[in-house]
Amino acid sequence: MRMVFRWFGEGNDSVTLPQIKQIPGVEGVVWALHDIPPGEIWPKARILKVKKQVERYGLHLDVVESVNIHESIKLGRADRDRYITNYIETIKNLAAVDVKVICYNFMPVFDWIRTDLYGSLPDKSTALFYEKAKVTDMDPLELVKKIAANPDYTMPGWEPERLEILKDLFAAYLDVTENDLIAHLQYFLERVIPVCEEYDIKLAIHPDDPPWEIFGLPRIVTTQERLRDILNLVPSNYNGITLCSGALGLRRDNDIVSMIHEFQERIHFAHIRNVKLFGNGDFIETSHRTNDGSLGIDEIVRAYHDIDFTGYTRPDHGRHIWDEQCRPGYGLYDRALGIMYLWGLWDAYQLVKRKGVSNVTNPFELER
Ligand code: DNO
Numbered sequence: 001m002r003m004v005f006r007w008f009g010e011g012n013d014s015v016t017l018p019q020i021k022q023i024p025g026v027e028g029v030v031w032a033l034h035d036i037p038p039g040e041i042w043p044k045a046r047i048l049k050v051k052k053q054v055e056r057y058g059l060h061l062d063v064v065e066s067v068n069i070h071e072s073i074k075l076g077r078a079d080r081d082r083y084i085t086n087y088i089e090t091i092k093n094l095a096a097v098d099v100k101v102i103c104y105n106f107m108p109v110f111d112w113i114r115t116d117l118y119g120s121l122p123d124k125s126t127a128l129f130y131e132k133a134k135v136t137d138m139d140p141l142e143l144v145k146k147i148a149a150n151p152d153y154t155m156p157g158w159e160p161e162r163l164e165i166l167k168d169l170f171a172a173y174l175d176v177t178e179n180d181l182i183a184h185l186q187y188f189l190e191r192v193i194p195v196c197e198e199y200d201i202k203l204a205i206h207p208d209d210p211p212w213e214i215f216g217l218p219r220i221v222t223t224q225e226r227l228r229d230i231l232n233l234v235p236s237n238y239n240g241i242t243l244c245s246g247a248l249g250l251r252r253d254n255d256i257v258s259m260i261h262e263f264q265e266r267i268h269f270a271h272i273r274n275v276k277l278f279g280n281g282d283f284i285e286t287s288h289r290t291n292d293g294s295l296g297i298d299e300i301v302r303a304y305h306d307i308d309f310t311g312y313t314r315p316d317h318g319r320h321i322w323d324e325q326c327r328p329g330y331g332l333y334d335r336a337l338g339i340m341y342l343w344g345l346w347d348a349y350q351l352v353k354r355k356g357v358s359n360v361t362n363p364f365e366l367e368r
């Protein structure tokens with residue numbers, strides 16, 4: 001497990017590189033050029049600037065999240081080749097600074113969806129919350145108008161200036177089926193994976209969040225079976241997965257431990273976080289601790305330990321605690337606590353493996 005931490009860039013994140021450097025066991029940042037629109041080439045000079053900033057603190061920039069995919073590629077439009085060619089140029093530019101993994105997603109129109117960025121938890125902290133009824137009753141275009149009237153409420157993909165584009169996009173997706181979307185993903189992968197092989201840079205698809213159809217838009221990265229299909233579209237190790245426990249774990253029929261065992265070396269990036277599922281279909285994100293949510297984070301870490309996972313791993317969204325002002329889900333404190341929980345589990349499993357369960361009697365042995 002190689003621990004990394006998401007960082008949104010200088011001037012774009014309340015968390016600083018010196019702070020990240022002080023979180024135990026963090027070796028690199030997960031980054032992106034967030035202002036470059038999907039479909040455009042990431043310029044070499046901009047990439048080199050981030051490299052300089054990050055390496056000053058002894059951190060690496062091996063993992064990018066995300067190089068977003070232009071909607072024309074997802075829709076299979078005639079102009080998609082131009083955007084795929086640009087994607088390939090970005091891959092080459094990233095390989096030039098030794099980036100090893102590119103996380104991306106194939107969700108139509110929107111990235112992750114929540115209904116409240118500051119839902120309340122019993123301990124009076126707040127976290128990202130999803131209220132099923134609100135989404136079911138929601139006209140997405142109405143929501144975007146509401147966002148336009150309230151600049152504090154933003155979600156990726158919901159930017160008010162995209163309102164007109166969004167209307168067109170919804171119309172364009174009307175007759176795109178799940179199978180079409182899979183075929184468009186295959187077309188994309190068949191062109192980019194050979195380049196990834198040549199430049200030694202792995203692609204890792206992020207699951208849809210939440211992993212079910214939303215607003216009538218098709219979603220395909222949702223279950224173990226679907227992930228298997230996607231890996232088989234192009235059977236190369238460079239066509240891999242970002243296994244996000246918090247996204248896939250939103251479906252009770254998804255077994256994360258089984259996925260870790262099945263996909264093993266095709267998991268290039270692990271996102272580990274917990275979430276509390278309610279009976280009515282609502283959910284809220286929680287601390288990473290197993291007891292606080294519905295997912296067995298202890299079992300998930302054990303599964304990674306069992307397969308000797310050497311891939312990049314990051315804690316995922318955290319709660320907003322201790323009055324921290326931060327990007328929703330991306331504060332310093334709760335994610336740093338999450339990391340310590342993940343290391344705690346990992347180190348304990350290591351100790352047990354080294355010494356055998358019955359020989360572990362002194363918890364302070366971990367200090368050695
Ligand atoms: C949410 C993230 C996602 C993720 C993209 C990957 O915070 O997990 O936005 O970065 O879906 O492409």
